[in-house]
Amino acid sequence: MNIQSQPTVLLTRPAAKSLDFAARIRAGRADVTVIIAPLIQIEYCDLPADALGYDALVFTSTNGVLAYQNANAPAHKIAFCVGDQTATAARDAGLQAISAHGDVDQLFDLICKDAPSQPLLHIRGEHSTGDLAQRLNQRGFQTYDVIAYRQIEILLSQDANAVLQRPGQVIAPLFSPRTADIFAPYAKDAKASLDCVAISENVKQAATDFWTKSSRVASRPDAQSMLDAIFEII
Incomplete structure (x- = not known):
């Protein structure tokens, strides 16, 4: 060729x-x-102090995991992850990662099936798809989200x-x-x-x-x- x-x-x-x-x-x-x-260039944000107090976390990207890790946040927490790469990053950060092996819809289904009793925190980028926190709240799971990074054009x-x-x-x-x-x-x-x-x-x-x-x-x-x-x- x-x-x-x-x-x-x-x-x-x-x-x-x-x-x-x-x-x-x-x-x-x-x-x-x-x-x-x-x-896109990733710009990480400082996480608010109360973001470090949740025992169940939700990640839809490896960047969210890195933002959490950059904050020197506590490890050994449950982390619901959208896919295997994100779950691997979460495990490397010392979290107890569970992978949905797919997309946001599959992550939503995984969380609903697992039915966690504790409040959830979705650590996400400024631009995010799927309205995950809103959907989980509508299903009765107390879910909050925090912007952990920006995707600068x-x-x-x-x-x-x-x-x-x-x-x-x-x-x-x-x-x-x-x-x-x-x-x-x-x-x-x-x-x-x-x-x-x-x-x-x-x-x-x-x-x-x-x-x-x-x-x-x-x-x-x-x-x-x-x-x-x-x-x-x-």
């Missing part, structure tokens, strides 16, 4: 996660060009803009509705043959305006399924 015909995978999630994901792509397909161009890099403006295959993995929303103006202006891989149906909905026939949703909302879907398109 020559340089001109190489597919390009454009990673727009925050830098640290993009670096890890890029390494996994290159390990599976050495011929693929990977461009890291984050559209940043401009797409010149290298990423350049690859979108020339012919060639570009695949854009999208890991959140917010990233899809930010990416939309660049995608709609693209001259490249652009396909997307969405981690969930919610993300697909956010990418509706630039979704193509060969774009796809990962079979499960996890990194390995995202990789599998990317390799299916290439």
Whole structure:
């Protein structure tokens, strides 16, 4: 395969996660060009003192776990986690993690099934989907939430803009509705043959305006399924 015909995978999630994901792509397909161009920068917030007093926590991202850990918060608490990666981060932080192995809806179902009696605290980002705390309160579970980090929008890099403006295959993995929303103006202006891989149906909905026939949703909302879907398109 020559340089001109190489597919390009454009990673727009925050830098640290993009670096890890890029390494996994290159390990599976050495011929693929990977461009890291984050559209979001994570900025952690100070947690209020009362946030450290809850015995049952809810996490919908690893960033929430890191924010909790950065606060030197107590360990050995129950942590309901959206997926396996978040649960691993929670265990590394000394928490008793329980994984929903999926998305926010599956996390909601897990908590309802487990039926915790103590109040819950959802530690989340400024932009969050699923209205999890509200839904849990409606089911009778005393649930609060706290914003632990902000997802600051940043401009797409010149290298990423350049690859979108020339012919060639570009695949854009999208890991959140917010990233899809930010990416939309660049995608709609693209001259490249652009396909997307969405981690969930919610993300697909956010990418509706630039979704193509060969774009796809990962079979499960996890990194390995995202990789599998990317390799299916290439």
